[in-house]
Amino acid sequence: MISIHNEPQPTDLGDVRVANRAVVLRHVRLHAPCSRADIAAHTGLNKATVSSLVSELIEQRLIREIGLTENRVGRPATMLVLDGEPYAALGLQIGADELVAVAIDLGGNRLLTWRRAFAAGTVSPTETLRALAALARRAIGRVTAQGRTVLGLTVGVPGLVDAAGAVPLATALGWQEVPVATELRAALREPTFAVGVDTVANLAALAEQRHGGYAGTADLVHLTGGIAVGAGIIAAGRLLRGGRGFAGEIGHLCLDPAGPDCFCGSRGCLTALVGLPAVVRRLLPDVEADGPVTDYLPELQRIVALARQDDPAVLSGLAETGRHLGRGVAVLVDLLNPEAVVLGDHLATLAPWLLPAARSGLAARAHAPGAGGCRLDASILDTAAALGGATAALATVEAGRLPAR
C-alpha cells in the first residue's frame, strides 16, 4: 500500500538524497535520452549532486549511458536512459472470466501479457487464489529466467480491499472476508518481494495515469467494466483510497429504484444497469437459455458484430446502456471534478456505441457547465488493472529507494 504523509515532515540529508534520486529517475523516465547537464538544468539540482546520483543509479543498473551525442550546442555529452532491464514487476488481475498476468520492466515495457480463461465467480476463493498463484509462479519463472529480479507483485480484485490486503466483500465474486494477500503469499511460498492487493479499479487508474491516453492527468477516473463497475480515482495526482481503502465504490449507486435486481441485494444499481452481465442480458436475451453465462468474451464479440451490422435492438439497448452510464458518470463528475473519465473493459469495447448517449447524459446531468471540463473516453489500455498492478509494484524504487538485489 502506498502511504501518504500530508502533514509537514522533518527532513534530513538522507531524505533529501532519496527525494533527489526520485527526481533524477523521473526526469530520465520522462525526458530520456538526456545528459547530466540537462538533468541539472531542468531539476534545479546542482551538477555535482546530479553526477553523484547518476553514478549510483548506473551502478544499480537503474539508468545507463548510451554514448555521446553531438547534436547540441557546446561539447558532446554522454546521454542517459532508464535501464531497469535487470528489474521487473508483476501485476495480476481477477476478471469476469479470466485471470491476467502482466510483467513490465522499470521502463514500463511489457515483458509478458498472459490471459487464462477462468470463471472466478463459479469456484471458491481458495481455488481462485491457487490458480492465480500458479499463473504468477509461471510468470515469475519466465521473468527470472531472463536474468531479471522481480521487485514486487500486486493483484487486482473486483471488490473491497482493506489496508492489510484482505477482501471483506466482493459481491461480484461472492467473496466475504478473504485474506487474499496472506493466502497468495503462502501459495507463492513467501517470496522475497512485496505482495500487494488492491481493487482492479485502483490499479487500472494507476495504469491510466502512467500509460493511458490521459497519462499525467492529475485528476482522473478509470471506470472498470466487467462483472463489477467500480471507479479508480486519481485526485491531485494520487489514488484516493479513503479511511479504510474502500473509496471508488460507484457500482452500487442506485440509478433506478424500480430497475433490475443487483447481486448486491439492491435494485437498479449502476452495475445492474451497465455491468457486463447486465449488458449481455439486455442485448442477448436468449443467451441464458442454456444456463448461467460464465464465459463473456464470445457474447461480447457477438454484441460487437450485431452492432456493426446496425442491429436495431442491439443499437437501442446500447444507447440505453449509454444513458445509464452518463447518469452514473455525472455523479462522479459532480463530486470529483476529474479532467477525464476513462472507460475500461467491456465499456471500452462497446464505447463507439455507448459514448454518444453517455456524453449527452453527462452534459445534461452534471451540475458544472460543460461537465466541469471533463472528457469521457474509452481506455486505450489492454488489461489495465494488471498493468497497473505491475506499475504499483515499482513505486518504492521510483520513490528513490534503491532495490535490494
Added chain:
Amino acid sequence: MISIHNEPQPTDLGDVRVANRAVVLRHVRLHAPCSRADIAAHTGLNKATVSSLVSELIEQRLIREIGLTENRVGRPATMLVLDGEPYAALGLQIGADELVAVAIDLGGNRLLTWRRAFAAGTVSPTETLRALAALARRAIGRVTAQGRTVLGLTVGVPGLVDAAGAVPLATALGWQEVPVATELRAALREPTFAVGVDTVANLAALAEQRHGGYAGTADLVHLTGGIAVGAGIIAAGRLLRGGRGFAGEIGHLCLDPAGPDCFCGSRGCLTALVGLPAVVRRLLPDVEADGPVTDYLPELQRIVALARQDDPAVLSGLAETGRHLGRGVAVLVDLLNPEAVVLGDHLATLAPWLLPAARSGLAARAHAPGAGGCRLDASILDTAAALGGATAALATVEAGRLPAR
C-alpha cells in the same frame, strides 16, 4: 488557492529550512507548552537546528517563551507556546440569510465573530460583494486597531469557484460568471494581503479538520446545509478540489426523478429535498403565504420549537428529510470512504431529529459493511465556513514561510 505538488520535487537547503520551520510550528501548535529539547526529541530534528529555527520564530513573534518549568526529569527548560498574537486572518461567508466575518489569530483563537442579516439571493452580486467588503473593512479595522497584522482573507461562496477566485455558477444565489476575488480586492482598495475565494463547503471542511469534533481526521466530509447543500471533501488530509476546483457538488445529485423542482432546473436533487428552503417548505407549508422567505432563522427556530413539542407532522417531515439525507450521504460514503461525514448549518441544528433516519438510511444504502466505518454526526462548529476561511488564510505561514510585516 493551495497548490499541491504530487510528483517528486527537487529539494535544496532553503526548502529544507522552510519545511523544518513548518514542522517546528506544527509541533508547538499541537503540543505546547514544550521545550526545545521536546521538539528535537519528537520531530527527529537535531538540537542546533531546532534552536536556530526557534530563535527565528521568536524574533518573528510566531512563538514565545513562557518561562521555565521544573516539572520534568533533568534540568529546568524554557517552555514555548505559539504566539501569533501580532497576526490575524479573516474569513467571510455568504450564508442563506446572512453575511459572516470571523477573525482568528495564528493560534486559532477567535478574535471576533460577526453576523449581519443579508439576503444575498435577493440582490445583485455587486451589492452583495459591496456589503461583504464593508463588513470585511470593519473587521480589519477592529483587528488592526488591536495592533495585529492581517495576513490574509478568504471568502466562502455557496457555488462553484474556479482557480482564479471567480464564480462561474452559484444557482442558489442566481449568480453566473461573477469575478468575486477581483471585485472584492477592488472594493477593499487592493489590500497588501492575499484575498482568496473558495466554496463554503471547502472552507467548512478545513475548519472541521482543524477545529471540529473530528479534527485531525485524514478522510472527512463536511456537508453544508443552508440554501445549497454541498460537500467539502478532505481526502488523505487534503482538500479534494478536482481539475477546475468544482469537486464536492453533491447538491444536485438526483435522489428522486419525480421529486420537487430544484432551482437548478432539475427535480428531486439533494438540495431540493434537504436544503433549508426545502425543509421550511415541507415542515411549514403556510410560511410562503406572505411571499418568498428571505430570513430563514425564525423559521428554523419555529421548526425546532415544534419538534421539541413532538409535533407529529414536523417529526414525520424531519424523519423524511433524514431518510433523503441518508441516501445522499451513502453516495458520498461509497465514493470517498470517509471516516466521518459532518453535517453543518440547519442540518446540524436539526440533527437530533434527522440523524436517526439518516444513519439507518446510510447503513442500508452504503455498499461497504458498516458504511465503511463512517460516522455521521452534526458539526460542533458555529459559522464553520468563515472560520475555515480564516484558517485557510494562515496556510502560507503554517507551511513555514515567514510573514512579510
